[in-house]
Amino acid sequence: MVFNLLLTWALLKALNRLTGIRWWEQTMSYRICPRCSGFVEVRHLGKHFKVICSQCGASYQTQPGEVNDQIAAYFRFMDVMEGGEPSQKAKVKPKAPQRREPPSGYTPPRSKEEWERQIKHAGVPSLKALPKVVQRILADPAHYLVKYQQFPDTTPDPGCEIDNAPFDDQLKVALKRQGLTHLFQFQEDAVQQILAGKDVVVSAPTATGKTEAFAIPIIQQILERQVGWGPLRAAEKRRVQAIFIYPTKALARDQSGKLAILASSVGLDVAVLDGDTPKSERAAIFRQPPDILITNPDMLHIHLIRPRDPIRRLVRTAQHVVLDELHVYVGAFGANVHFLLRRLQRICPRLQLIGASATVANAQEFAELLFGRSVTSIYCDTGKKGVIHFLMLYPERISQSTMIASVARELVRHDLKTLVFANTHKNAEVINLIARQTQLKSA
Missing domain, CATH: 2.20.25.190 (N-terminal domain of TfIIb)
Structure with missing residues (x-):
């Protein structure tokens, strides 16, 4: 027994000499x-x-x-x-x-009266008018409140109600079932131009309803052309009538769910065709084409250059082509997409081109260069946003990383989705580690 203990101790000492670690x-x-x-x-x-x-x-x-x-x-x-x-x-x-010193010449507001003075200057009547989570962050003694500002909520100009829009009755019912009771003005303008057969580019901020602005009138035109409803249509009448092109497979898959819900509510089919589509699903698409095909430029380019490729026969009946995220198509990629559209126009003689983007500058000129046609521009400069509370904080008793993790924990505690940005990857890892050690789920 004693011999075994001495042998174990000798082995540990030897490992210590070799590695420098006290095991x-x-x-x-x-x-x-x-x-x-x-x-x-x-x-x-x-x-x-x-x-x-x-x-x-x-x-x-x-x-x-x-x-x-x-x-x-x-x-x-x-x-x-x-x-x-x-x-x-x-x-x-x-x-x-x-103690961390505040910037020179700055007197940090610590009392409730000083806080209220800053908040009233921002247009808020009192602390009680702020959300509870903002009140708790302001009341935390571990940091200074340097600056507070409130940005009011914004929404695009309202348009017509769904009941007054030029849509089929079944489409109106489906839209209202999804909570869409009225259109914004830019959506109404886009609907009118697309239904008139014009080539259109829609430029509006993120999350304002660009997809609905071009998807709804396209679905309306498909409904006007079809003979029966949904499964009542004859099999020989099924054909691809619209192609929605997204720059990446991930974005196409993300948008396909929203489009499928809207289209299926009126009996239309939506399918995704890209490099990840299984062989069995591809065979089903060729056998029974969907009304709306979602794909990406690379997929179309690979197959359209082959004279006898089945995808050429699949898309030759299309009458609408939509390019979302128009700002991506610049440089060599944009030139390739330009010639891809020209090949599509040779295959599909009656083709309406529609573009959409949230960030492209001078959308009309950009779209005309990309499409090689004159286009009608629909522009909206007001996004759909809620009230924004801007707080600039300075840590007093804790480190900056700990303060950021503490504020994030308070936001999550109030069921708010939280996204934290850091100046470097290292800082992001430190904040994430502190958050995890305080039982905050983060990634």
Whole structure:
């Protein structure tokens, strides 16, 4: 028994000489060092904790009773690194947390009266008029409130009600069932121009309803041309009547769900054809073509250059082509798409071209160059946004990373979807680690 213990101790000492690690110490490894992003190891040495970066050599040793566990020791190491970088060779002597000074010439508002003065200056009558989550963030003594500003909600100009729109009765019922009771003015203008057969480019901010602006009138025209309804149509009458082109497969798959719900409510079919489409689904598309085909430029280019490719026969009945995310088609990619559209126009003689984008500048000129045709521009400069609360905070008793994680935790606690941006990948990893250690689900 004694011999076995002595042998084990000798082996551990030998490993210590070879690796420099005391294997009998309790250790815990992290992946983040604030300086070099290397591995950081936390060792428990009786009453002390020692934090060491295996890559750059930065280290810190706690005093007895300073922290209670390895996680707290790691956070103390992070605070010391942010307050003043430790030596790469020598141990870092612990120092008391230093109060962060605000910018020169600035008096931080700490009292409730000063907060209210800033908030009233922003147009808010009182603190109670703010959402609870904003009140809790403002009341946190761990940071200063430097600036508060409120941006009012905005919405595009209203258009006609769905009941007064030039749509089929079944389409009106389907739209109202999905909660769409009226159109915005730019949507109404787009509907009128598309129903008139014009080539159109729709330019509107994100999340304002661009998809509905071109999808609804196209569905309306398909309904006007079809003989029967949905499954009552004869099989020989089924054909691709509209092609929706998205620059990437991921975006096409993302938008296909919304389009499928809208089209299926009036008996129309939607299918996605790209490189990820299984062979069985491709065969079903060729056997029974959908009314609306969703694809990407690369897929069309590969198959349209082949004279006897089945996709040429599939798309030759199309009468509408939609290019979403129009701003992507620039440079060599844009030139290739331009010639792709010219090939489509030779295959499909009666083709209406429609473009949409949220960010393209001078949309009409851009679309005319891409399409090779004159187009009608539909423009909306007002997005659909809720009230925005802008808070500029400055940490007082904690590090900046800890403050960001604390604010994010408060937002999540109030069931708000939260997105955190950081200046560097390293800072993002640190914030994510702190959030996870405080039981906040983050990625």
